[in-house]
Amino acid sequence: MTLRDLLVATRDATLVAVLAVAAAAATNALRDAPFPWIAVAAYDLFVPCPEPLGDAKAVSPMEPIVRAERTLVVDARDRAAHSDWHLSGAMHVPFDWIDAVPDEAVRRVAASGAAAVVVYGDGGDPDSGRELARELSGRGVRNVHYVEGGAPALRGDGHPPGAGEVAP
Amino acid sequence: MTSFSRCAAWRGHAYLALAARLYLAWVFLAACAHKIADPAAFAVDVATYGILPLWGVNAVAHVLPWIEAFAAAMLILGLRVRAAALLVAGMMATFLVALSVALAKGLDMSCGCFASTGAAEDPISSLTLLRDGAWMALALYVLILDRRPLGLDRILDRRRIP
Numbered sequence: 001m002t003l004r005d006l007l008v009a010t011r012d013a014t015l016v017a018v019l020a021v022a023a024a025a026a027t028n029a030l031r032d033a034p035f036p037w038i039a040v041a042a043y044d045l046f047v048p049c050p051e052p053l054g055d056a057k058a059v060s061p062m063e064p065i066v067r068a069e070r071t072l073v074v075d076a077r078d079r080a081a082h083s084d085w086h087l088s089g090a091m092h093v094p095f096d097w098i099d100a101v102p103d104e105a106v107r108r109v110a111a112s113g114a115a116a117v118v119v120y121g122d123g124g125d126p127d128s129g130r131e132l133a134r135e136l137s138g139r140g141v142r143n144v145h146y147v148e149g150g151a152p153a154l155r156g157d158g159h160p161p162g163a164g165e166v167a168p
Numbered sequence: 169m170t171s172f173s174r175c176a177a178w179r180g181h182a183y184l185a186l187a188a189r190l191y192l193a194w195v196f197l198a199a200c201a202h203k204i205a206d207p208a209a210f211a212v213d214v215a216t217y218g219i220l221p222l223w224g225v226n227a228v229a230h231v232l233p234w235i236e237a238f239a240a241a242m243l244i245l246g247l248r249v250r251a252a253a254l255l256v257a258g259m260m261a262t263f264l265v266a267l268s269v270a271l272a273k274g275l276d277m278s279c280g281c282f283a284s285t286g287a288a289e290d291p292i293s294s295l296t297l298l299r300d301g302a303w304m305a306l307a308l309y310v311l312i313l314d315r316r317p318l319g320l321d322r323i324l325d326r327r328r329i330p
Binding site: 015039 | 204207208211212215216222223225226227229230231232233234235237238239242248250251252253254255258276311312315
């Protein structure tokens, strides 16, 4: 390739860039809601949440799978709620509405060897347990369930404290 | 004649370059579609890199996908192939710099190259750098060694030469 070839290519590339500007302007003009060429406010880059990706089955607090021997129970609530009360043996993986679940936590769950994973959260709307279960499922953990109603439902199902639960 | 000149004179480059051109065109067509359809989403990806001033973010989100589209079309048709390869190489060089800066900052983000998927699904990594580097190498190969590209350029050249 000679210098002349490079200059011709640069000229043509510049022309293409100009055409691209024209095409972008024409396309934007045809949109129902044209997108502004200059942003008027800074982008809030902390908004996007890691969306839960997979499917998780809902189970009631009374279903045998919740307390089955080969089930890994995961507590999705924050540290304070977990310290206050949790099912015995529950792995604590606090769900964060902004940050993704750390890879290390997903690996811990996946490496547990459990036949099923049952997640419970705060039982709110949306429920952190459901969201964590869906994210775990989406990130490759199999057979993930979540407890409908979360921790409040588990505590209120008549299951006696001390036989599975850890209370202060 | 130097070994490079001998290598550059090989006629088979046009066929190898055609494969490279079609591959690059496929990559860029796949990359530009969602950006043209949804410039607002692409603008967020551009802004996340934190390199451009705010006033330049939306303009890039508007224009860059169309440059990708035109370059892809030119590579497929064999029209002004060198210009298209130069555009692709230039874009890849820019992406490589932006990715390097983002990785150096430790940003947990998607590259925004294809349909927006979020950092959890398609995070940037050294593999992204390698991939973009390979695409840039292909573009440079076409730019430097595809002296008589197959396609419209060759047909038009024949018409010009009596």
